[in-house]
Amino acid sequence: MKKVRIGIIGLGNMGTGHAQYLAKGEVEGAELTAISDPRPERLQWAAETLGDGVQRYEDPEALLTSGSIDGVLICTPHYSHPELAIQAFRNSLHVLIEKPAGVHTRQVREMNEEASRSGLVFGIMYNQRTNPMYRKLREMIRQGELGEIRRLNWIITDWYRSQSYYNSGGWRASWAGEGGGVLINQAPHQLDLWQWTTGMMPKRIRAFCSFGKHRDIEVENEVTAYAEYENGATAVFITSTCETPGTNRFEVTGDRGKIVMEGGRMTFWRNEKSETEFNATYTGGFGQPEYQTVEIPLEPGEGEQHKGITKDWVQAIQSGTPLLAPGEEGIKGLMLSNAMLLSAWTDDWAELPLDEDLFYNLLQERIRTSGGVQS
Template identity: 25%
Template sequence: MEKIKVGVIGAGKIAERLHLPQYSACSNVSIIAICDIIKKKAEKLAKQYKIPKIYTDYKKMIKEADIDAVSICTPNYLHSPMTIFAAKNKKHILVEKPMALSIKEMKDMIKECKNNNVILMVEQTQRFDPAHEILKEIVDSGILGKIATIRGKLGHSGPEFWSDDSPWFFDKKKSGGGVSVDVGIHILDLIRFVLNDKEIESVCAKTANLIKKKIKLEDTINAVIKFKDGILGSFEASWSTSPYEVRVEVCGSHGKAIVQQANADPQRIRVWTIDPKNPYNTIKEHKYNIPEKSKHMSPCAHFINCIIKKQKSVIDGEQGMKSMAVILAALKSAKTGKFEKVFEKDG
């Protein structure tokens, strides 16, 4: 069996909790190297996952470690330079969300990966939740009729309760923003995924710091989005929601579907349809089972399969950029107080 040799850049919580366990579960992967500027962190995970090579310099790892691919699990401001360096050295790349902090950076990443014929995938976990995959299939089936609106919400108590590497999340130069780029990108990308990555034309957003007064970034964002085909949507993201929850509701001419999950409540899908000629007396509920795992198994498994089969991922650089472009426009709207066009350029 062909095995893809992987190196992981960054030995923080996202590598420990997601990338390394998922790669370890893949029979077609060998984790060859791990890199972190704090050597002890890299050593700890190397021991746990039996990784033979340890580095403190990502460039040295990419050049010397004999790897085919990298996971970039570092603070957001490093995503672009690390991706570009890896691409120039012919490595396939799985980069954590958000893809990067500007349209220019993301375009440069995409260009470099295309020029060097390597895969660029953005790690957006919500696309790989089996309930969200079922929701997309429900929408695709047409059972809900013509889609009119979509709403999404995702919130938790903040990165400081999830990761011991959290200080950089609150440094705008390193993170690019507060909850909008940390959690907002998740729910916005999920909305786009459910609607087959439809193009979003404009966004109007309001941000606020409601709970975390010690930081200078937003802990809450609410936004309205206009799709190019006329669908209206909204999303909310929060670092002041406890317990954790994620919810998506899709409404169409023939019914609605809701997926909801929370730490305090089991995940569930609810779907109702109606006869539009007699909506009050024809309500029918449809039952769906949620699989235990994604049809792709996991984001890292999907990334590896895309490398082996030379196929496009469900969230490549182009789609990663389109989702982040909406967040950048939302942050601009929060300053101007107006609907802002979603441009694929800065400014």
């Protein structure tokens, strides 16, 4: 089968990593044939490291129209993801974008519509979907082992970032440069997994965000959000970049027990009877269902991560197999992020589906007064 010729736009940390494993031939059926970056030093690195067989462009449009690629991996700053993806689709190219899908859902919705019209393969780099622990949770929920979901609680505060990290680039942690903070930069994977594993999106969110807490930055770096679902379930999502040591604990409670994931372990407290059945039949006053504590066996490691998503995308291009991380699904986690910010900005509930125009206008107000470098 003919190899998929891949181009990469953006040779920052992520783009460089993707370029290295592709250049080494570690993705079967794919070859790296072109890269684009406006910085001369990154083009020089590409010449020295990737070899003469990889074409180099300063301008992404030149790469997209070069005829040297079949698909493109977009690894640029957040705001440019939808714009470049739309250009790629219009040049009949398959697309794999780095997270997040974009900064606001109105922009991402336009990208999704263009992807649908194109009929091309569109993926997003949600590499945590390859992690056996989250895949197992999704499987167990879909098989009904937890029964109806009643409560979600994710504390994800091990994203510690010092002031020196934020000072390392004028675009960092600014509305103009990144379009947000921990919700758009560090926690998009958890926001995706929150809805992907459970198959549920909330109906409304109330969030409290601290902007520049203990740091000289513009954007949110500590968030506590409360969500409500149509079936009566509730959720709490807490994230931060300014506390240490941090925690990563995801707890899912259902009618038939609870699952806790922390420290690479997955523990299931399985009720002998569902809470609904026990409550309907128990007459002893004080009491609760008996349960068993089960350590869920998992495949070793954290999955193939970034390389695994790229392999999956290439296979979909070649064979038409379903994607593990379809690009169109990037709007779901982003909608959760946008809703949290909108709730904090308006000091009110944010209903889902989101008021995209209101969010966009409030974001533009912050961009206009931002001290960050436009990305």
